[in-house]
Every structure is written in C-alpha cells, then in structure tokens.
Amino acid sequence: MTPDGPAQPASRMPVLFVGHGSPVNAIEDNTWSRSLRALAAWLPKMSAILAVSAHWYVPGTFVTGNAHPRTIHDFSGFAYELFKIEYRAPGSLDLARRVVELLGDKAGISNDWGLDHGTWSVLVHLRPEADCPVVQVGLDVDLAPAQHLALGRTLAPLRDEKVLILASGNLTHNLRYAMTHALNDDLSTPEWAARVDAEVTRAIEQHDTDALVRVLDTDDGRMAHPTPEHYLPLLYAAGAASSGDIVRFPVTGFDMGSLSMRSVMFG
DSSP states (O other), X not given: OOOSSOOOOOSSOOEEEEEOOOGGGGTOOSHHHHHHHHHGGGOOOOSEEXXXXXXXXXXXXEEEOOSXXXXXXXXXXXXXXXXXXXXXXXXXXXXXXHHHHHHOTTEEEESSOOBOHHHHHHHHHHSTTOOSOEEEEEEETTSOHHHHHHHHHHTGGGGGGTEEEEEEEOSOOOHHHHHHHHHTTOOOOOHHHHHHHHHHHHHHHTTOHHHHHHGGGSHHHHHHOSSSTTTHHHHHHHHHSOTTXXXXXXXXXXXXXXXXXXXXXXX
C-alpha cells in the first residue's frame, strides 16, 4: 500500500517507523523501494533527521556527533553495487548535543559510528539528495523494552523543532526462519508472523504502549524476534508519538513470507 497524497504543512513533525528489510532494497526497483519513494511525498520540510536503527545495538546509549558520518556497509554476501553506495548526508553536532540533553546523563556522543544500512538504505529513497543533516542514536543492549519506550518519550520535543524522528527495523524479523523457508521455495506467511503484525498494528492504532512493550514476552513475539533489536526502534517511535496523533500505515506486507515490512506514520 502506498500513500495517496502528500502531507499538508503542519507545525509538528510526524514520527516514522520504517520496515527496512534487506539492504538490496536500496538498489532494487521493487515494491518496498517504490513504497518508500512514495512515502517521501508525505514528509513536510524538516531541519534534520534523527535516525534510530536496529543495527547500532551496543552497551550504552550513544549519538553520532560526526560532521560527516561515514556510510557503514554492515553486511556481507551482497552485490558489489551495494558496497559502492555512499550516503553523504552531513551530521549535526548541535542536534547530537540536543539529543543527549533530552536522553539524560547516561547518553553520550560517539564518533566511532556513522550511518548503518538500517538508516541509509531507507534514506536513499526518502531523502535521495542527502541534503539534510542526519544524526543516529543507538540502542542500549542492557535496557528493557519499557526503558527504550521511555527514551523515545524524551525525544518528543524534537518534533516541535522540525526534526524528523525516523525509527528503522521490522515488526517481525526471524531471519533464520525466513532464509530457511526461502531456500525451500516457501514464501507463505506463518501464523505467528501474521498474528504479531496484527497485534502490533492494533496496539499502535489504539496508542496502547503497554501492549507494545509486552510483545517480546509472548511466544509469538519470541518467534518473531529471536533477538530484539529490530523491534526496539518501534518503541522509540511510539514513545515520541502522542495519543492525539493520526496513525497511518503507508507500507504493508511481508517480504520473504515472514518479514513484516509495515511502516507507521504517527501524526
């Protein structure tokens, strides 16, 4: 599903969660890349982008402070064309400092990271000109889901400062299951993936953050996420959203049968 028209100007930025899927979506003309390019039409003018990616999952909460964040090719086994991509968006030390101010004294600025594929494989479609400052915030492996949600809430003021909060992961992400079944030409959607996608969608529509926090504690949630990092960015988006935000799902569907590519726009 794709948007049916551009966003209207508003005083507050929306919040996005994007199902990023495979890195090849950065270079292929497929359902997912076309949907992201269509989604770009919904976005109002922004001053900067704060990206929360599943692929910076480390002890501690860090924010990139690089003036020119490097493009990280954090994968292997893909076409050489992917490794040639350089997403040359500028960074913003001012935004990095503002994010640390909001996150609290346990957060810090790091120049050791850059923009990983959870960020740039999306932005090559949403912002192909790479003309907007991008700062990335990492996921702390030692925090519980409720704590990630709470950090997302602290970032909400950025919406009034024309900063787009862009969270990137997948609502279901059992990559071993997906790869194994794809090798057997089985691209059907398993019941556990359909249930998680439906339950999370319902919780998002109802702004039920308590239900979102509990997803990873269910049998289906554990099957959908053997490790939690692709789900946690959603909690930042939901935390930064407000109960009055209109919720849209500009992209839906499953890749490889079981990887939910659902994207969410709050506001």
